[in-house]
Amino acid sequence: MTSLPDRRLNAYRPDLAETALKGVVEAERYTDGTPATVALPVADLRPRPDLAAGIDTQILLGEPVRVLDRADGWAWVKSGLDDYVGYLPETALEAAAPAATHIVTAARSFVYPGPDLRFPMRRALSMGSRLAVTGEAETRGTRYLLLANGEAVIAGHCTSLSAALSGDYVAIAARFLETPYLWGGRSGFGIDCSGLVQLAMMMAGMDAPRDSDMQAKGPGTPVERADLMRGDLVFWKGHVAIVEDVDTILHANGHTMTVAREGLTAAIERIRWLYAEPTGYRRP
Missing domain, CATH: 2.30.30.40 (SH3 Domains)
Known part of the structure; x- marks a missing residue:
């Protein structure tokens, strides 16, 4: 069948x-x-x-x-x-949104009714949000990007989409430390393990599928634990963590209910009772 x-x-x-x-x-x-x-x-x-x-x-x-x-x-x-x-x-x-020109690079940022940080914010945005910017302004030394409806965002919290996204995706993931864990979450307001991997990689110009079982199958190549290096991924059944260094991982997890930094060996010992040993290691 x-x-x-x-x-x-x-x-x-x-x-x-x-x-x-x-x-x-x-x-x-x-x-x-x-x-x-x-x-x-x-x-x-x-x-x-x-x-x-x-x-x-x-x-x-x-x-x-x-x-x-x-x-x-x-x-x-x-x-x-x-x-x-x-x-x-x-x-x-x-249905008919203008083409995005910029992307939010701060873990979280605000939209103001105009170019002044003293104005009451209208809504909060996550890293990865895409904006159609129509102009720029400066108020008391702070630069803003202007949207078509007159709203403004902090210029330093965004970058142009015309410039290729790049960077160390592990360092980007670390910016989410202490962000609350949220099943299915994929934002700076709440995120899960595979959402953290996908969003951080996206901001570094890398492609990654959404769920941990998809990420375990690629892109990338399998590696052994003894060969782990920064940026590799550790997989358990239903869970993924990012290798920060050979001794340390970053992951959104249900134990701390946050994005946390944890020793790899300690994590393997702690997780063993629930998910057994890691199912594999992968280099994206």
């Missing part, structure tokens, strides 16, 4: 499937979907259109999606960044 494609990365239901799955799955009809952009700071993506359903992942402000269906206030979408499929409220989407 042929197994069905991974539902996390392939959009299909009995009544509807994405066009790329013609001949792979049966559906009443197929669609290419329509483009849209996430308009909220963080949008929770769920496996079904139900607020009681746990979240699979999150999509950040300005990130692109393809909308495959809309019904009862929900949109069935596929992420334009990592192909993750799920449901989010229609109110989280904007």
Whole structure:
């Protein structure tokens, strides 16, 4: 019996499937979907259109999606960044958003009604949020980037998308230390183990799939524990950690309920009772 494609990365239901799955799955009809952009700071993506359903992942402000269906206030979408499929409220989407020009590089930042940090902030943004910037301003020595609606963000908290993202992804991950652990989280307000890996790598210009089982299969090459170096990944069943140095890992974890720094040997001993030994080590 042929197994069905991974539902996390392939959009299909009995009544509807994405066009790329013609001949792979049966559906009443197929669609290419329509483009849209996430308009909220963080949008929770769920496996079904139900607020009681746990979240699979999150999509950040300005990130692109393809909308495959809309019904009862929900949109069935596929992420334009990592192909993750799920449901989010229609109110989280904007159909005709201007093209993003900048990306937030601070772990968390604020949007102000104008270029003045004394103004009451309107909302908070996570690292990875994408913005369409229309101008710049300076007030009392602080530089701001201006958005089309007149709102402003701190210029030093952003970088241009036209400049290739780069850097040490481990150092980027360390900026999330003490961020609360959130199952399915992928933002500076709450993040899980694989979300931390994916977001930090994305900000360093690297591609990474969303979930730890996907990350364990690549991209990259397997390595032995004795050969671990900074930037390698350690996998357990359902968990992933980043090697900061040969003795230390960074990971979002349910033990501290934060992004934390921990000794590798101590972590292996602590986790053994729940997830047994690490299932593998990988160099991205």
